[in-house]
Amino acid sequence: MKNELTLHERILSLYRFPKRNNETLQAWDAGDEYLINHVEDLGLEGKRILILNDNFGTLSCWFSEKHDITMMSDSFITHKGTLSNLHRNECKKITFATTMDSIPDNIDLVLMQIPRSNRHLVWQLAQLRGALSASVPVIAVNKAKEIHSSTLKLFEKYLGSTTTSLAWKKHRLVFAQADSPALTEIEASTRWNLEDHKITLDNLANVYSGEKLDLGARFILEHLPSDLGSKRVIDLGCGNGVLSVKLGQLNPDIQITCVDESFMAVESAKQNLENNLPDGFRFECTANNCLDGFEKECAELVVCNPPFHQQQAITDHIAWQMFCDTKHVLTQGGQLLVIGNRHLGYDVKLSRLFGKNNVRLIASNKKFVILQATK
Ligand SMILES: C[S@@+](CC[C@H](N)C(=O)[O-])C[C@H]1O[C@@H](n2cnc3c(N)ncnc32)[C@H](O)[C@@H]1O
Structure with a gap:
């Protein structure tokens, strides 16, 4: 099992949580790599980045080097896995939140692993729409086969203008901004x-x-x-x-x-x-x-x-x-x-x-x- 992510001449050592001796699954996926490559190409530094649904903390570890990170996830295992991987790689401290918490103020960029449940996705998009200005880019990722036209319609309806990238290693990026005409209230x-x-x-x-x-x-x-x-x-x-x-x-x-x-x-x-x-x-x-x-x-x-x-x-x-x-x-x-x-x-x-x-x-x-x- 590969435990080292090597990108842009940097190596991160990443494990799933809990760490198992006979693990067969990797802690990150090509979607994480696609997001990292895309954001690195933008050449940003010192931004306040909100990371939603990071799997085992790959994105948090990567972007904590140059940015101020809040990682939001509903998963206790994600929180624990992210914390372990941050320590393992001697990364800077980040802020942890659950998806019941409010979206933090003054976010410059949102990165999102699209969650499995559409209800959870809608909840997160509506929270983002209520909190972000239209100038803040939201970049989401998932396996291309999981991004249906209905998924993109949810982005359009609950967040705003949405486009997608070409597929890379079977993953696609979704680019969106919080400019939908109406703010849709969602029951918690x-x-x-x-x-x-x-x-x-x-x-x-x-x-x-x-x-x-x-x-x-x-x-x-x-x-x-x-x-x-x-x-x-x-x-x-x-x-x-x-x-x-x-x-x-x-x-x-x-x-x-x-x-x-x-x-x-x-x-x-x-x-x-x-x-x-x-x-x-x-x-x-x-x-x-x-x-x-x-x-x-x-x-x-x-x-x-x-x-x-x-x-x-x-x-x-x-x-x-x-x-x-x-x-x-x-x-x-x-x-x-x-x-x-x-x-x-x-x-x-x-x-x-x-x-x-x-x-x-x-x-x-x-x-x-x-x-x-x-x-
Ligand atoms: C099949 S559902 C059962 C839910 C409920 N008990 C019922 O019968 O409808 C399994 C539950 O286990 C939780 N779960 C998954 N992994 C877990 C873990 N490592 N530790 C504790 N709970 C976990 C899931 O979040 C989910 O709520």
């Missing part, structure tokens, strides 16, 4: 109800399945336990917190910790637990990479609907990390309840970790299995 959250469960959910722009309930979540909602007493529960990869809300309704005396790597998910889960559960219900919501730093044997139950990609890459290493971390934090006899697509083979992974006799099928349908592993 979408709200919908789960009538069957008497739950109302608010979803900030980058929350997983923020417009409707995930099918896996819908299935596991029917199979959550109601005999937990005052047990300590972790909702790992909580998203909007829907599983925690249901667990809280069924078990009013439990203590829940909701964990997600998306800051917007963590904030949405907090709002949803507050709005749907009685005052005094014990919970906390925290942004983290899986269960990094959690104490051994601090929970009797972990519920998990694991993710199957990290940023653009499809991978099952996060699910594996989640299962390993869960084994560490569970008390003896504690349980992990997991939902997954049948084809993902979580039963094999859980058997390897917990022992075949300690893994039980709780329910299944055509698409999903719900598994319970006991420590």
